[in-house]
Amino acid sequence: MHPKEYRSYARGMALVDTAPTAVPLGGPELPQERRLVTELPGPRSAELLARKAEAVPAGVGHTVPIAAVAAGGGVVVDADGNSLIDLGSGIAVTTVGNAHPKIAAAVAAQAAQFTHTCFMISPYESYVAVAEALNRVTPGDFAKKSALFNSGAEAVENAIKIARKHTGRQAVVAFDHGYHGRTNLTMALTAKSMPYKSGFGPFAPEVYRAPMSYPFRDGLSGADAAARAILQLEKQIGADNLAAIIIEPIQGEGGFIVPAEGFLPALQEWSRANGVVFIADEVQTGFARTGHMFASEIFGIEPDLITTAKGIAGGLPLAAVTGRAEIMDASHAGGLGGTYGGNPIACAAALAAIDVFENDGVIERAREIGDLLVSRLTAMQSSDPRVGDVRGHGAMVAAEFVDPETKAPDAALTAAVAKAAIAQGVIVLTCGTYGNVIRFLPPLSIGDDLLNEGLDIVQAALASA
Numbered sequence: 001m002h003p004k005e006y007r008s009y010a011r012g013m014a015l016v017d018t019a020p021t022a023v024p025l026g027g028p029e030l031p032q033e034r035r036l037v038t039e040l041p042g043p044r045s046a047e048l049l050a051r052k053a054e055a056v057p058a059g060v061g062h063t064v065p066i067a068a069v070a071a072g073g074g075v076v077v078d079a080d081g082n083s084l085i086d087l088g089s090g091i092a093v094t095t096v097g098n099a100h101p102k103i104a105a106a107v108a109a110q111a112a113q114f115t116h117t118c119f120m121i122s123p124y125e126s127y128v129a130v131a132e133a134l135n136r137v138t139p140g141d142f143a144k145k146s147a148l149f150n151s152g153a154e155a156v157e158n159a160i161k162i163a164r165k166h167t168g169r170q171a172v173v174a175f176d177h178g179y180h181g182r183t184n185l186t187m188a189l190t191a192k193s194m195p196y197k198s199g200f201g202p203f204a205p206e207v208y209r210a211p212m213s214y215p216f217r218d219g220l221s222g223a224d225a226a227a228r229a230i231l232q233l234e235k236q237i238g239a240d241n242l243a244a245i246i247i248e249p250i251q252g253e254g255g256f257i258v259p260a261e262g263f264l265p266a267l268q269e270w271s272r273a274n275g276v277v278f279i280a281d282e283v284q285t286g287f288a289r290t291g292h293m294f295a296s297e298i299f300g301i302e303p304d305l306i307t308t309a310k311g312i313a314g315g316l317p318l319a320a321v322t323g324r325a326e327i328m329d330a331s332h333a334g335g336l337g338g339t340y341g342g343n344p345i346a347c348a349a350a351l352a353a354i355d356v357f358e359n360d361g362v363i364e365r366a367r368e369i370g371d372l373l374v375s376r377l378t379a380m381q382s383s384d385p386r387v388g389d390v391r392g393h394g395a396m397v398a399a400e401f402v403d404p405e406t407k408a409p410d411a412a413l414t415a416a417v418a419k420a421a422i423a424q425g426v427i428v429l430t431c432g433t434y435g436n437v438i439r440f441l442p443p444l445s446i447g448d449d450l451l452n453e454g455l456d457i458v459q460a461a462l463a464s465a
C-alpha cells in the first residue's frame, strides 16, 4: 500500500491525523542527536498522554512523558520532534538497536508470507531454527532443547513447570531482590512488594526466598553467602522437597546486583548434588548485554535451564526456556505451549537478531560501552561520595546512590537525578529494592558521543541535585 493510500485507509486513527507531516523512519538512519524543541511533554505528546489517562488504566505507568514515533541508533524521537538519548533500550530489549534494518526486513518478509498458524497446530521452520540456535548459543556442552513463549514471565512459569515435572517435587527457591515477572507465580517469585505485588495476592504456594549475595551491602565472600543461603534452604525446605532454584546471574530490577565470585558456582554445585534444577533467569542479562552472549559465562556456570526474552528478537515479543534435553522432555505431549508461543514473525526477528549478535561485533561493542560507562561512573564516584557503588558487566552497569556517612539508600536523590536527566532529554531508568539505583542499558548501536553526552547530563543532574 502506498503511504498516501495508507493515510486515507487509516483516517479515523487520530494519531495519523495529528502526527507531524514528516514522521521520520526509525533505525540507524535517524539523526543521532539530542534535540529538545519543546519542554517534555510537548503539546502533541501531552495530547496523547491525556488520551492515555482516559483510555488506559493508571496501573500501566510510564517513565518518560513523550509519545514515541521513531527510534534507532541511540535515540528515541517523539511526536513533537524532540530527540532523546536512549540509555534504557526499552528495558534491555533493543540491544541490537531499535528498528534494526535486518530485523525490520525479516519481519516484513515473514508478515507477507504468513502471520500465524499456531506451532502446536501446523509447525513451521523458523520456530525450529530459533530452538536450534538457542541450543547452540546457550552455555553448556550437552544435549539441549528449547520451547518458545511470549514473555519473560511466561518463560519463567514454564521453566518452573518443567522443573517440577522432572523432579516430582514442588518447592521453588528465589532470592532476595529477585525479579521474575508480573503473573501470579512470577509475582510470588519476585521479592519486591511495591509496585509489583502489593494488593495482588494471594500468591502461588511453595515459593521460598533465600538471601542473595550483595557484596556492597553484606560484605560476604561468595562462598560464605552461598553457605548462608544453602543452610537456610536445607533447614527451612529440605533438599528432597526442592524442585528448582531460580536466580538472575546479575539481578536486573533488584538493582543490578552482581553476586560475589564463587556464589553462583557453589549454588549450582549444591543443586547438582541434590537433584535440584538450577534455573538461570537471563531474561535481562541475555544476548550480548553483559559483554558475553549470556551472563552465566561470566561466572563459569552451566545452568540446567535458562529463561530468555527481552533482547532475543530486537523488540518483537518472544521468550524461551532452553535446557538439558532430559529435563526439557519431562513433560507429556501437550503440556507445554500456547496459542502464540514462537509466533513466526517474532521467530523471524529472533533469527535476524541472533545473526546480528553472532556476526556484527555486538558483544565487543557491549564491552566497549561497558568500559566507557564504568570509567565515567567511577570518575563521578571519586568526586561525589553519594555514588556509593558502581557495578555491572558490559552494557549493563548501574550506580547506587547512598548517604555518604551511613550507606543508607537515597531513593529521593536517585529519583531527582533520573527526573532531571529525562527532562533534559536523556532516558534513564531506576531500579533496586530501595529505589536508589540508576541503571544504564543503552542500545549497543549507540555512538560514544551520544553516550558521553547522556552521561554529562546525568553528571550535571547529580551535581545540582
Ligand SMILES: *Cc1c(COP(=O)(O)O)cnc(C)c1O
Residues within 6 Å of the ligand: 150, 151, 152, 153, 154, 156, 179, 180, 181, 182, 248, 252, 253, 281, 282, 283, 284, 309, 310
Ligand atoms: C523483565 C524480566 C522478566 C519478565 O519479563 P516480561 O517479558 O516482562 O514478562 C523476568 N525476569 C527478569 C530477570 C526480567 O528482567
